[in-house]
Amino acid sequence: MAPQPARPVAPSPTLTAFVQIIVCAGAVLLALAAVDVVRTPEPGWWLALTAVTILAGCFRVHFKSVSANIAVDDTFFISTALLFGPGPGTVTIATSCLLFSLQRRKRPSQIAFNTSALALSLYVGSWVFFRMAGVEPLAAGVAPIAPLVAPLIALTVLYFALNSVLTAIAVGLDTRQSPIDVWKKNFRWLWIGYLGSASLAFCLILLLQQRSIAAAAMILPLFAVFYLTLRATFGRLDDARRHLGDMDRLYLSTVETLAMAIDAKDDVTHSHVRRVQAYAVGLARALGVDDAQTVKAIEAAALLHDTGKLAVPEHILNKPGKLTAAEFERMKTHVDVGADILSLVDFPYPVVPIVRAHHENWDGSGYPRGLSGADIPIGARILSVVDCFDALTSDRPYRRRVTDAAAIEILLERRGRMYDPTVVDAFLRIYRDINVVGANEAGHHEVLQRITQSHHETLPPQERYDGLVDGKARAALLGFVSLSRVATGEGRLSDLLALGSRLVSDVTPGATGAWYLPTADRDRLVAVETFGPGAQALRGAAVVFGERLTGWVAAARQPIVDSAANLDLGPRTEIVDPPLQTCMSVPLMVGDTLMAVLSLYSSEVDAFDDDRGRLIQMVAPHLAAAVHATVTAAANGESRMRSDRAAALRLVATR
DSSP states (O other): OOOOOOOOSSOOHHHHHHHHHHHHHHHHHHHHHHHHHHTOSSHHHHHHHHHHHHHHHTTOEEETTTTEEEOSHHHHHHHHHHHHOHHHHHHHHHHHHHHHHHHTTOOHHHHHHHHHHHHHHHHHHHHHHHHHHTOOOGGGSOOOSGGGHHHHHHHHHHHHHHHHHHHHHHHHHHHTOOHHHHHHHHTGGGHHHHHHHHHHHHHHHHHHHTTOHHHHHTTHHHHHHHHHHHHHHHHHHHHHHHHHHHHHHHHHHHHHHHHHHHHTTSTTOTTHHHHHHHHHHHHHHHTTOOOHHHHHHHHHHHHHTTGGGGGSOHHHHTOOSOOOHHHHHHHHHHHHHHHHHHTTSOOSSOOHHHHHHTTOOTTSOOSSSOOOGGGSOHHHHHHHHHHHHHHHTSOBTTBOOOOHHHHHHHHHHHBTTTBOHHHHHHHHHHGGGSOOGGGGOHHHHHHHHHHHHHHSOOOOOGGGGTTTSOHHHHHHHHHHHHHHHHOOSSSOHHHHHHHHHHHHHHHSTTOEEEEEEEOTTSSEEEEEEEESTTHHHHTTOEEETTSHHHHHHHHHTOOEEEEETHHHHGGGGGTSSSOOOEEEEEEEEETTEEEEEEEEEESSTTOSOHHHHHHHHHHHHHHHHHHHHHHHHHHHHHHHHHHHHHHHHHHHHHO
């Protein structure tokens, strides 16, 4: 039974060196074995047994989940070594392995390693057998049975141990796993097959020594029973592992889906948890975290670390700008809430401690427990670094994403204070090598986008707003509806915006506002009309698509309510007396086309409460329709004017 190393993708220098050592050692032993073959008495019998061995190799059955080839040819390998010595046995097993590998179209490096490892294992085991037994190859004569039992056990143990351990080391180096874990997972139970092969080989040799070919032939049914038993046993094991793998994938995909649904509650972090998961697992491996349970815990915690945000109000969760002290205290509760929710799930690995500690700081200044240093679980230390990096390099309503270099500067500034220095250093070494592209799959993004958009849907039908507004505001709302209906194209856009400004002022008295329209190349927005107490300060303002609050609303097609005005206007907020404090920005959309962005500012804190915010969002489609109708009519009118002018010129030319 020859376990096969996994196919390396990018062999490490250590793996390359290890393979080269084994191949060189195997080559030396094969050379010695070839010399022994030349001296072998009765070569016809050896060749016949080799042919039977190769034929038996045709009955190999490969089980992927066990990473092994199950066959009865080990019986003939051991029989050849006992009958004719280490040399012929080694040549036989090397020949069989070479033919099998070529048939399976293995790579040259795999063929060389597999052949060398098997040759080395059988040669050493059979050499120890003859040294312990103190006998010549058994084909030369009859030897006492009792003294051969212990040497045969030693041969079997060495053959199994060397073959499985060498392969486990190669697989571990290739996949960056612990060789011990690889051995336990893939090779631990294969000793039964080796022991059965050795027992059958011993029985076969005893019958051959009695010169009873007929009696030896009677052992063939035992081979069949042995083969079928192994096939059934490992087949059931293979099925069980496949079922467990399917259930594990189903479980993980369910967790991922729920985690991303929670993630979608935060309007600006689509695919955030998937990227954090990729970074966290890659960083854990780079730090030498090879315990399978810990890695799985990190993988699950990366997906579920924001579960507690379900208990945080959306106006806090999605508030651009700095949170108040009270809001921050409420935000901090998401850590314990998330950990408490997850504690209801019987995870087989320590997920809850990682989630509960992922906002702890290296110097003890974090929350909720004030842990410090190594008292913070390694998974939480890893998660805090990668979570910060991904947040910094992702778009937010109040800022564009920063560059990787800028994010790294922040990590370095917090190194040793908030974050474990060793974790930061390792992340900076390997983050470029971690593939996070799959975390942004279009299908996932589309589904999550639908969840997010549901938070900002324009509320339909007027009857849903009965009792929401007073008589004055209701009259203003009717004015908005009329505005979209009477925009026939005879008026200018400036007249339309002026009328719209008066109607908006009736709904949000005391507010300063600006109508931002996209430029022809749609890379900037310009305030073409301003109104309210701070109108002079906003006149001529421009913003790049995607930047500040207005630019982000234009790019994301989503409103922002009760944000900090200075995040959009900067120093302009201080020009107004009293200074502008709060901002609300709404996209004016017709289908998928952005017509304008209406941004409102107030000197009051939390000026745009739920009712006012909902009212502005409700009338936004009417405003957009009016702007669209006016712009379209103006364009058509200009086209007609050009057509009439051309017709007049043609008429003059004919006269």
